[in-house]
Amino acid sequence: MSFAGKILQELEDQGLRRQLHVRSGKFLNFSTNDYLNLSSHPLVKKRAIEAVDLLGTGAGGSRLMAGNLPLHDELECKLAGLTGMEAVLVFGSGFLTNLGVLTALAGRDDVIFSDRLNHASLVDGAVASRAEVRRYRHCNVEHLADLLGACGNAGRKIIVTDSVFSMDGDVAPLRDIYELSVAEGCLLVVDEAHAIGVFGSGGGVCRELGIHPDVITGTLSKALGGYGGFAACSAEMREYFVNRSRSFVYTTGLPPASVGAALGALEVLGSTPEMGSSLLDLAADFRKKLVEAGFNTAGSTSQIVPVIAGEGSAALSWSRSLEEAGILAVAVRPPTVPPGTARLRFSVTLAHKSDNIVRVAAELKGL
Ligand SMILES: Cc1ncc(COP(=O)(O)O)c(C=O)c1O
Structure with missing residues (x-):
């Protein structure tokens, strides 16, 4: 048996083998992340179609080459307004955002402190950064403080957490984590993938609490009903990511339809926060x-x-x-x-x- 077949059989035996399903028929869908039901909203669809009519189906290249569209700029300004952060950089997806942000912020000499239940994209971003990774108990600020206190490393220290956790639906104690990050001089990255559009009049949990971490990451593919990701931060940090985030530099810019759809979703959200x-x-x-x-x-x-x-x-x-x-x-x-x-x-x-x-x-x- 091939190595892949053997592993698939093991997964089967443990009841853990996953399969792709195409479901026909009508279901009451309690598994979608289209939280605000925007993916089928007439205005969102209209804005996507208008963007395709204007700019075609693809960005045509990396944004640092020929793929930077005026619509990217417009979307980034609107997302900065929504999150209450100074600037935003749009990425190809939420996963690519987390990968690009963590690999740009951390390197071999640094330490990432990560909640045990963080999303896979944060886990993979931390590993790919080559930093030392220390995992703290889920939402446990005391354990995080202990790990920070015991860390003699002279490099950068970066705390990373989801705001709303994707599998438990609980919310991180972000005010305490923010205060700890400031007291310890750490960078703080908060993934608001499940909170954008839902908490804080759509701006996320950080906006609801009035706190400004160093970086907020988010996705356009859940409550906003489309596809894509973004990092909200200072203008200087945005410029840094443009130069240093490999998952931004070496990949094609978000296509017009996705940018248009996101702009449409923000328009709907703006009128019904x-x-x-x-x-x-x-x-x-x-x-x-x-x-x-x-x-x-x-x-x-x-x-x-x-x-x-x-x-x-x-x-x-x-x-x-x-x-x-x-x-x-x-x-x-x-x-x-x-x-x-x-x-x-x-x-x-x-x-x-x-x-x-x-x-x-x-x-x-x-x-
Ligand atoms: C917490 C969290 N972060 C990031 C992502 C990745 O976002 P995207 O689907 O846009 O790649 C997801 C979901 O897939 C998520 O649940």
Whole structure:
């Protein structure tokens, strides 16, 4: 058997083999990150089409070569306004943003302090930077402070955390982490991928708290309904990333359709900034129903609501039963989440109505 076949068989035996599905039929979709239901919004689609009509389907090159479009500039100014940061640099995706930011900020002589449950793109960015990586217990500021105190390294120290965690739906204690970063003279990078559009009138958790980390990273592919990523920071740091982020320099600029769609999404958000808080209210309702029914929703306080099943096989069987009832809630298993915490990951969106939420809670209870 080939090495790949052998590993696939091992994954199969452990109930961890993943497969791509094309789902036909209509589902009540509780697995999409299209939190504000903007990917099908008429104005968002219109702006994407207008951008294609004006500029074609591709940027035509790296932004440092011929691929820098006037629309990139417009989008960056609007995202800076949304996040309350001085400047923004748009990347090809959220993953590329985190990779580019961390590899530019840290090198061999530096130390990255990373929350244990940070997203894979932050984990990979930290590894690719060649810095020493120290992981602190999830959302545990005391442990982070201990690790910082015990670190004699003379290089740069960089704290990295998600704001809203993608698999638990909980929110990092960002004010405390920010204050610690200032007291210790560390750089702070906050990934707001799941918070942009939802918290802080759409500007994210940092904006809600009125704090300005060194870098906020975000994505255009979740609440904003399209594709792409960005780093919000000072104008000087932006210039530094333009020069030093390999995942910005050596790749093609974000295509016009994605830039246009993001501009459309920001236009909608600008005229209805309360979308995020309506979504959070709906999610709180959903959580309340699940907890009353005896389910464990971990520490969720956002639109991401996990329901912990334990073993991978249990999560899979719950997910299949819901699918038979026309509800899409994908099972998330190790290594994406720690062993023993396999779960269904529900994301509540503005496409959901109160009766959808009642129905899902009832179906789950009947499993
Ligand atoms: C916390 C977090 N950061 C970054 C990303 C990557 O964003 P993108 O899908 O735009 O590459 C994701 C999701 O995929 C995420 O959950």
